[in-house]
Amino acid sequence: xxxxxxxxxxxxxxxxxxxxxxxxxxxxxxxAFNEIGWKLDNTVFVSGIGCxxxxxxxxxxxxxxxxxxxxxxxxxxxxxSRPELDVVVFTGDGDLGxxxxxxxxxxxxxxxxxxxxxxxNNIYGMTGGQASITTPxxxxxxxxxxxxxxxxxxLAEIAVAAGANYVARWTTRHVHELTKSIKASxxxxxxxxxxxxxxxxxxxxxxxxxxxPTALLDxxxxxxxxxDKARAAAIDHVDLNLAGQITTGEFVCRDRECxxxxxxxxxxxxxx
Amino acid sequence: MTIKPGEYxxxxxxxxxEASLLAGLKFFAGYPITPSTEIAEGLSSRLPQTDGEFIQMxxxxxxVSAIIGASWGGAKSMTATSGPGFSxxxxxxxxxxxxxxxxxxxxxMRGGPSTGQPTRASQGDVMATKYGSHGDYQVIAFxxxxxxxxxxxxxxAFNYSEKxxxxxxxxxxxxxxxxxxxxxxxxxxxxxxxxxxxxRRADEAYDVPDDRVPPFPTFGKGHKxxxxxxxxxxxxxxxxxxxxxxQELVGRLNDKITANRRxxxxxxxxxxxxxxxxxxxxSASFGGREVAARDDRVGLLRxxxxxxxxxxxxxxxxxxxxxxxxxxxxxxxxFWEIKRVALEAGCKRIELLAKIGGDPPTPGEVRxxxxxxxxx
Numbered sequence: 001x002x003x004x005x006x007x008x009x010x011x012x013x014x015x016x017x018x019x020x021x022x023x024x025x026x027x028x029x030x031x032a033f034n035e036i037g038w039k040l041d042n043t044v045f046v047s048g049i050g051c052x053x054x055x056x057x058x059x060x061x062x063x064x065x066x067x068x069x070x071x072x073x074x075x076x077x078x079x080x081s082r083p084e085l086d087v088v089v090f091t092g093d094g095d096l097g098x099x100x101x102x103x104x105x106x107x108x109x110x111x112x113x114x115x116x117x118x119x120x121n122n123i124y125g126m127t128g129g130q131a132s133i134t135t136p137x138x139x140x141x142x143x144x145x146x147x148x149x150x151x152x153x154x155l156a157e158i159a160v161a162a163g164a165n166y167v168a169r170w171t172t173r174h175v176h177e178l179t180k181s182i183k184a185s186x187x188x189x190x191x192x193x194x195x196x197x198x199x200x201x202x203x204x205x206x207x208x209x210x211x212x213p214t215a216l217l218d219x220x221x222x223x224x225x226x227x228d229k230a231r232a233a234a235i236d237h238v239d240l241n242l243a244g245q246i247t248t249g250e251f252v253c254r255d256r257e258c259x260x261x262x263x264x265x266x267x268x269x270x271x272x
Numbered sequence: 273m274t275i276k277p278g279e280y281x282x283x284x285x286x287x288x289x290e291a292s293l294l295a296g297l298k299f300f301a302g303y304p305i306t307p308s309t310e311i312a313e314g315l316s317s318r319l320p321q322t323d324g325e326f327i328q329m330x331x332x333x334x335x336v337s338a339i340i341g342a343s344w345g346g347a348k349s350m351t352a353t354s355g356p357g358f359s360x361x362x363x364x365x366x367x368x369x370x371x372x373x374x375x376x377x378x379x380x381m382r383g384g385p386s387t388g389q390p391t392r393a394s395q396g397d398v399m400a401t402k403y404g405s406h407g408d409y410q411v412i413a414f415x416x417x418x419x420x421x422x423x424x425x426x427x428x429a430f431n432y433s434e435k436x437x438x439x440x441x442x443x444x445x446x447x448x449x450x451x452x453x454x455x456x457x458x459x460x461x462x463x464x465x466x467x468x469x470x471x472r473r474a475d476e477a478y479d480v481p482d483d484r485v486p487p488f489p490t491f492g493k494g495h496k497x498x499x500x501x502x503x504x505x506x507x508x509x510x511x512x513x514x515x516x517x518x519q520e521l522v523g524r525l526n527d528k529i530t531a532n533r534r535x536x537x538x539x540x541x542x543x544x545x546x547x548x549x550x551x552x553x554x555s556a557s558f559g560g561r562e563v564a565a566r567d568d569r570v571g572l573l574r575x576x577x578x579x580x581x582x583x584x585x586x587x588x589x590x591x592x593x594x595x596x597x598x599x600x601x602x603x604x605x606x607f608w609e610i611k612r613v614a615l616e617a618g619c620k621r622i623e624l625l626a627k628i629g630g631d632p633p634t635p636g637e638v639r640x641x642x643x644x645x646x647x648x
Contacts, residue, residue, distance in 0.1 A: 008496070011509065041494045046341070057498060057510065062491040064344055065500040067367050070337040073329065077338030078491065080325045081299045081345035085492045103337075106330040 006030050006040070008060040015054055019213030021172035021198030022052055025119055028175055032182035043086040046075040048095035051126045051200075052119035055090045069100030072107040075114050083113075083260060088186075093120040093134040097153050101133075104155075108162030111191045112259040117182065118155060118193070121200035129203030140207040156195045160252050165190030167251040169227075171197040171220035174248060181250060190258045197246055224248045274322060277459045284416070284449045285310035285352075287423040288378055288442065289318060292350050295430035296463055298324040299342035299349040301335040303357060306390040307446040308380035311352035332357035336364040339375050344499060346468075346490040348430060352378035354446075356387060358397055359404070365439050366405030367501045369525060372437035372486070374466055376429045379441055380449040383630055392630025393447035393555055395601040401441050402579045408522055410529035412536055413441040413579040415553040419453035425538075425576060431464035432536055436528055437485050443578060445601070447555035447632060469495055484528035529580050537582035541589065543571030548647045549589045551610050552599035553578060555632040560599050562635035569648055581609050590617035595647060599625045599633050621645075 007026075016022045033043075045056030049068035056063035066074045071089045079087045096104050096118045107114065123141060124130040131141040131148050134155065138147040156169040166188045168181035178196060185192035199205060199216035210216045227249040275290040282290070289311050292300075300319055302312030312328070319326040325342070329335045332353055339349035353361065358379050368375055383389030384396045397404075401413050412432050414425040426442050433440035469487040486506065489497035498508035503518045511517040529536070542564045543549075550560035553575040564572035573589045575582055590596060596614050598607045603626045611622045625641045627633045642648045 040496075042492060044344075044491050057500065060496060062489075062495065062497050063499065064341070064371075064491075065498070065502070066337065066340070067363050067501060070333065070364065073334040073337035074341035076327070076329075076334075077299060077301060077341030077343075077349070078345045079341075080327060080338075081342035081347035081349070082492055085345070102330050103334055106334070 001034050007058050011058050017202040019201040024172040025196050028179040031179050045088050046071045047090045050092040050095045052092040072103040076112050079112050087114050089116040091118050094124050094132045097155050098133045105162040108159050108164040108191050110259050111256050113189050115185050115192045118195045119198045121198045123200050123204040125200045125203045156251050159193040164193045166192035166253050169195040169248050173217050173220040275457050277457045280455045282455045284419050284422040284451050287419045287455050288426045289314035291423040291426035293322050295427045296348045297350050298347035301327050301329045301338035301351050303332050303335050305354045305357045307449050308352040308354045332360040336361040340373050343373050343375050344491050350376040354380050354382045355384045362404040368439040369409035370501045371499050374433040374437050375439050377441050381445040389630050393445040398605040410526050411439050413443050414577050415443045417554050419455050434464050434466040484524050533580045538576035539585045540574045546571030547594045549593040550597045556599045556601045559633040559635045559638040563638045586613045587617045590614035590619035595621035597623050
């Protein structure tokens with residue numbers, strides 16, 4: 001399949017700003033999708049609201065662009081009603097971790113066969129650059145003009161703790177690793193989560209002395225540390241993601257039983 | 273195996289459960305909330321027996337989102353809830369209206385606002401059903417008043433939801449949901465399935481008589497369907513900035529329901545030539561029904577569907593009678609809609625018997641109100 005068979009050119013031009021990381025993720029996703037030979041007619045793309053959630057609208061396949069935060073809940077219903085379809089979720093940090101946080105952790109726990117790709121640009125980009133749950137401490141946004149007083153969520157670690165079958169985090173600087181992880185997550189059964197730390201030069205970099213997208217990519221490169229080599233977080237300091245280091249790598253790859261495989265147990269009841 | 277034709281003694285919520293399966297329910301997402309929980313409990317065992325899927329989600333927003341997803345997979349889908357859960361669902365109700373997603377929400381109403389009276393009946397969600405989500409949209413809502421109607425109107429809710437591609441409500445209440453009574457399951461039940469894109473069916477007669485309801489592009493069938501809550505063209509291209517596209521889309525979403533009001537609305541009239549007509553629905557109509565059955569001066573218009581507003585029967589009784597008494601288990605919600613229609617029809621006097629607290633108005637209370645009005 002050619003790139004332009006995968007994307008629906010009728011729907012272009014897209015909404016992404018120059019220098020946005022979404023294109024990189026889309027490209028990596030296309031390569032992974034193409035390599036494993038999935039069929040577009042058998043795949044449904046689900047998303048919520050935000051820049052990254054616009055991606056399914058450009059793909060030449062069935063797509064459902066849902067309300068803010070609800071992509072995983074919608075994908076769960078869809079997958080359970082049509083288990084033969086492959087369901088992929090595109091989401092962002094605000095959509096997944098803030099307004100949709102409950103669906104995210106319960107999705108990991110439930111372990112329905114879904115592939116979730118979260119493009120974490122550390123900001124609410126579409127609405128003009130407000131602090132998100134992954135904006136690093138002290139960074140400037142339109143709602144943290146004096147620096148972010150809060151500390152960010154570590155989405156990948158939450159996914160590990162909540163029970164996702166596969167968890168990886170890369171940045172848009174790690175295109176080969178990212179492609180490999182997307183491929184692994186698509187091939188794997190269960191709830192699989194790939195977080196991509198991505199650049200938003202317009203609304204994140206511009207206010208934090210990194211207006212040039214390459215400055216953000218350089219920052220990603222310099223601060224990325226493989227998870228097995230990352231220094232342990234201080235006990236009083238949960239600021240893992242982007243605070244001096246971005247832990248990257250394949251966090252977990254395991255085979256917890258899928259939701260679909262758990263039918264008819266009832267070993268703790270009286271058999272009714 | 274769905275319920276066999278015959279006579280049963282069931283609870284209202286159980287009748288709703290069995291009716292949903294007969295109507296073709298294949299996916300239910302639920303979250304426990306009194307007084308609707310029996311529906312989720314019942315379906316957790318009944319759906320696996322009927323080749324369907326039950327899931328308990330993490331909250332009501334997830335429930336309604338999940339049934340939207342399942343509906344796009346082609347499954348007839350439902351959730352059941354009550355007041356606070358219904359409030360949580362509202363954003364997705366608007367989304368389902370905008371994306372023309374067929375689905376059924378059963379709201380077994382309890383006293384609100386907030387946690388209110390979890391175990392007591394109310395009709396406080398009537399306006400929230402139509403106006404709870406933002407923007408201009410239409411829904412269909414049925415109001416059962418017995419175990420039998422809990423069954424019949426649940427089947428109808430599925431049929432109309434499929435026919436018009438619209439979120440459809442069964443607006444029950446704690447009284448009807450928990451009531452036990454006789455249920456007759458008839459032999460022949462008409463089941464309507466959504467008109468699928470690219471599929472020609474023999475039962476075209478069920479299909480909508482105009483072109484306002486587009487065929488449903490089920491996922492996974494090569495339609496490359498795009499579903500979005502953003503203002504979109506008929507070909508699903510997003511156009512949030514174009515006033516004309518928005519006017520056409522939202523206009524059609526509203527028109528497809530209001531223009532087909534006569535097909536959707538259901539009601540019952542006792543004593544149509546009475547000088548005084550009671551207008552009521554659901555368990556609020558119990559008292560009025562007793563009075564109307566025993567007093568020739570008093571009749572009853574009982575609405576079995578609330579949305580779209582049944583303008584025709586209200587107008588019909590308002591034109592003939594001298595005064596109307598609206599009975600509701602809220603402080604007056606549908607009253608204002610009924611009053612508007614009745615005034616336009618030339619009825620001069622429209623009064624309200626509003627009762628909250630959990631008990632339906634008794635025949636004595638209705639008679640007392642009618643005496644106050646000086647009509648009996």
